[in-house]
Amino acid sequence: MSSITPADIEVGAKNGGGAPGRPGRVSLGGLSLNLRSSGIYIAFALIIALFSVLTDGALLQPQNISNIIVQNSYILILAIGMILIIIAGHIDLSVGSVVAVTGALAAVLMVNMGVPWPLALLITLVAGALIGAWQGYWIAYFGIPAFIVTLAGMLLFRALTLTVLGNQGIGPFPDQVRTLANGFTNGWLGNIGLGPLGGADLFSLLIGIVAIAGMVLAQWRSRSARKGYGQAVDSLALFALKMAAGAALILFLVVQLARFKNLPWVLVLLAVLVLGYSLMANRTVFGRQIYAIGGNLQAAVMSGVKVKSVVFWIFVNMGVLSAIAGVIFAGRLNQAGPTAGNSFELDAIAAAFIGGAAVQGGVGKVVGAITGGLIMAVINNGMSLIGSPSERVMLVKGAVLLAAVAFDVWTKRRAGTAR
Amino acid sequence: MTEHILRMSGITKTFPGVKALQDVNLAVRRGEIHAICGENGAGKSTLMKVLSGVYPHGQYDGEITFEGRRCEFGGIRDSEHAGIVIIHQELALCPQLSIAENIYLGNERATRGVIDWNRTNYEAGELLKRVGLRENPTTTVSDIGVGKQQLVEIAKALSKEVKLLILDEPTAALNDEDSAHLLDLLRGLRDEGITCVIISHKLNEVIAIADSVTILRDGRTIETLDMAAGDVSEDRIISGMVGRALDNRFPPRTPAIGEEAFRIEDWTVYSPSQPGRKVVDGASLTLRRGEIVGLAGLMGAGRTELAMSVFGRTYGVHISGRIFKDGRPIEIRTVQDAIRHGVAYATEDRKRYGLNLIEDIKRNISAAWLKGLSRRGWVNEYEEYRVAQQFRASMNIKAPDVDSVVGKLSGGNQQKVVLSKWILTEPDVLILDEPTRGIDVGAKYEIYMIINRLAEQGKAVLVISSELPELLGLCDRIYTLSEGRVTGEVPREEATQERLMYLMTKGQESLA
Helix, strand or coil: CCCCCHHHHHHHHHCCCCCCCCCCEEEECCEEEEHHHHHHHHHHHHHHHHHHHHCCCHHHCHHHHHHHHHHHHHHHHHHHHHHHHHHCCCCCCCHHHHHHHHHHHHHHHHHHCCCCHHHHHHHHHHHHHHHHHHHHHHHHHCCCCHHHHHHHHHHHHHHHHHHHHCCCCECCCCHHHHHHHHCECCCCCCEEECHHHCEEEHHHHHHHHHHHHHHHHHHHHHHHHHHHCCCCCCCHHHHHHHHHHHHHHHHHHHHHHHHHCCCEHHHHHHHHHHHHHHHHHHHEHHHHHHHHHHHCHHHHHHCCCCHHHHHHHHHHHHHHHHHHHHHHHHHHHCCECCCCCCCHHHHHHHHHHHCCCCCCCCCCCHHHHHHHHHHHHHHHHHHHHCCCCHHHHHHHHHHHHHHHHHHHHHHHHHHCCCC | CCCEEEEEEEEEEEECCEEEEEEEEEEEECCCEEEEECCCCCCHHHHHHHHCCCCCCCCCEEEEEECCEEECCCCHHHHHHHCEEEECCCCCCCCCCEHHHHHCCCCCCEECCEECHHHHHHHHHHHHHHCCCCCCCCCEHHHCCHHHHHHHHHHHHHHCCCCEEEEECCCCCCCHHHHHHHHHHHHHHHHCCCEEEEECCCHHHHHHHCCEEEEEECCEEEEEEEHHHCCCCHHHHHHHHHCCCCCCCCCCCCCCCCCEEEEEEEEEEECCCCCCCEEEEEEEEEEECCCEEEEEECCCCCHHHHHHHHCCCCCCEEEEEEEEECCEEECCCCHHHHHHCCEEEECCCHHHHHCCCCCEHHHHHHCCCCHHHEECCEECHHHHHHHHHHHHHHCCCCCCCCCCEHHHCCHHHHHHHHHHHHHCCCCCEEEEECCCCCCCHHHHHHHHHHHHHHHHCCCEEEEEECCHHHHHHHCCEEEEEECCEEEEEEEHHHCCHHHHHHHHCCCHHHHC
C-alpha cells in the first residue's frame, strides 16, 4: 500500500479517517496525512496532472512554466502579504489600487523626473509603507474595520493614480526595471548539454543544485536538533523519501527553466520572499503574534501581545509588498497605466483562501497562499491553452474558490475544534 | 392556595463530565413569588434553562408539569407559548430599537406582514403603564437606564400573556431605588395573579418579597421553606445554601508565609459600559510570599473586574489606586507591564480569554513568554518544545503530545495549559480566577496540588472562587467582596462558610 490514490483518500475521509479520534486524518500504510493541511497540495498536483493531459503536455513545457511564473508573480507577491492579514483576521481590498498608485509613482519618478532607478525604487517602497501605515492607523489605532478602511483605500488610491497619471499611461521604464519584472538571469557560465533535453543554462542548474543542497541540509539539521530535544521525527526512510520528492520537484522546475531562458528574476525574488516570510511567520515572535491575534484576539491581549502594533505593521508590510508588485507590474507592461492592478485584490484574497486560510483567521501558511495562487494561475493558463473562453475560466475559478473554502469549513466542523 | 401551577420532579441534567442537576424537585404554587437560592454553580440557572426549554426535552431526565399538563418543551418558543417567560440576567434587548419595537420583537402587531405601528405603540404604552415606566414607547432602548430596561423586559413578558415569570438576578445591576421599584412591581403582578420565580443572591430581598424559598446546593434540592410559616431568617437560608461537610478533598500543606509581596490600596474601577457605576470601590488587598489568599464574592461582586483591572487595566475605566510590589510602588498600565513585574492572571473564562483553541499545546504555553524563548525576535522552537514537554509531564496534561490542538482537550487539561502558560512567565504573584471551574473532581485535586506547589516556591497566590469550601480548604486568608467593596478579611482559623456568606451578602448600607 505505498501509493495513495484519490479514491483511497475519499473513502478514508468519509469513514472519519484511519486513526480513530482524529477526523480529517488519513492513515495509509504508515503514512499519515492531515487532509486539512495537505489537501491543497494534493489538489494542486491533481490540477497540474489534469491540465498536462488536457494540453498534451504543453502546460509543463519550459517556456510555459516560465510564463506562468512571470505572469503571476505580482499576484503571488500580494498573496504573501494578504495571507498575513487574513491570518490576523483582517482583509485588504485596496491592494489593486495600491499597485496602481505605486506603479504610477515609480513611472513619474523614473520616466518624467529622471530620478535614478534605485533611488526611485526606494522612494516607491517607502511610499508603499506610508500607504500601509495610513490604513494600518485607521484599522489598528482608530478601530475601523479593515473591510471599510481598505474599501475606502481602494477608491482613494485609484483616484490618486488617475490624478498622478492624468488619465494616460507613462513609460517606458529603464531597462533594469524591465529586467527585474520580465527578464532572466544572465547565462554567466554558458550552456551545458543535457542529452535528449538539449542545452540548458549551467548557472541556473547550479542555483537549483545549491537550493536542493540547502533544503536537505536545513531539513537535516532541523531533524537532528529535534532528535536532540527528544522530539519524534520521521523515520530515515520517510525523511529520505520526502527529500527526494522535494529535490525532484526543484530539479524539474530548474531544468525546464534552464532549457528556456535561465531563471526569471521575479522567481528569484519570489523564492527569497517566500522563504523569508515563511520563516518570519513560523519562527519569529512577530509571526507568532499574528497567529495568536487571529486565533483568539482576547486571549492574545491577555497574553501581553501588543495587538494594535502588530496589526499596524502587517498593513505597513502589505503596503511595501504592494509597491514591489506595483513596480514589477508596471515594469512588465513597460508602462504605468490608470487601470493597473484592477481586481488584483480579489485574486490575492482568493489565493489565500484557496491556500487554506480560515475565514475566521488564525490559520494559514505563506506556502499555502502561494500554492493557492499557483492553482489559479495553472487553471488560467491551462484553460487558455486549450482555448476556453474567459467566462468559462472565471466560472471555474469561482467554483474552485467556493469548493476550497467549503472543504475547509467541512473539515473544521468534523474536527469539532470550535466548541 | 395549595394548587401548584408548576411541578418539576426528578430533574437531572448532565454536561460532559459534570452533573449539573441531580434529581431536583421544584413545586411552585399558583400566584406566589417563589425564590430560588443557592451558591454560584448550585444549578439555579441550569434548572431555569431546563424549564424554559433552552435545554429541550430529551436533553434532561425528569418530568415537568405546568398547569396540570405534562410539558415537553422543544425550545423557548414552546415554553413561551405555554405562558412561561424567562428574563435573563443579561438583558436581551436590542439597544438600537425603540421600546415598543423591543416589546413586540418576534411577536409583531401586524396584519398580513405589514406592521401596524399605531397599534404597536399604543399597546406598548398600555404595557408600560402596567409596569410603571413613564417613557415614550418610541424611545430608543439605549437611551434609558438599566433599571428601566429591566421594566421593558417585564413589559415584553406581559405582552406574551405570561402566567409564570422567571427572573434571573433581576436586581444584580440595579441601584437601590430601581430595585425597590422592581420588587413593588413584582408584588403588583402577584396580585394580578401572575406567578413569579425569582433567582437572587440578595437575601434581604428574598426575605422581603418571597412567599417560599427553594434552596439548591451542588445540583440538588436541599429544602423548600414556606415564608408564611414565619421565622425564616437570612442565616437560616445561608445555612441551607452552604451546609456541606468539608471532607479531605484538599491536599495537605504547611504554609510558610514570608514578606509582603503585593499590595493594592484604595483600588477603584468604573464600569466601561455604565458610566458612573463603580464596579470596584476602594478595595485594598495584601498578599505575602508563600501565602494563598482567597477572594470570595457572589456573582457581580466585582472579583474578576478587580483582578483584570489590576492585570494591566484589561477591564474598566477611570481606574485609580496604588499598587506595591515588594513594598515599592509600581505602575501596571499594560499586560506587558504586569508580566514584566512578575504578575500573572489566569482567567476564569479560559476559552474566551485564556487559550487559542485552534492552536496546539506548546504554542499556547509559550504565548505569554515568547520573549523569554527567543533571541532577537527569533523563537527557539526546540526550547519551546522542550519547555512544553516539561509542563506536560509536571502538570500531568493528558494529551498524546504537545502538538495536540488545545480545543480538543478536556476542561481540566485546558486549565493546566493555562496555568503552565503563566507559570512559565516566572511570576511572583499569581491571580487564579476560578481555577477549577468546569473541571471534574479528580482534576480539581491536581489543580490544588499545583497551587500548593506554587505557594511552596514562595509565590503569592490569590485564588478567586465561587466555591466556598474550595477557599476554606485552600487558603490561609480570605477576603470577601460585596458590591465592589472589601467587606471582610478572615484568617483561616476563623473562616466558616456561614461567616463568609454573611460578609458576601452584606449590602453597602448595612456596612455603614
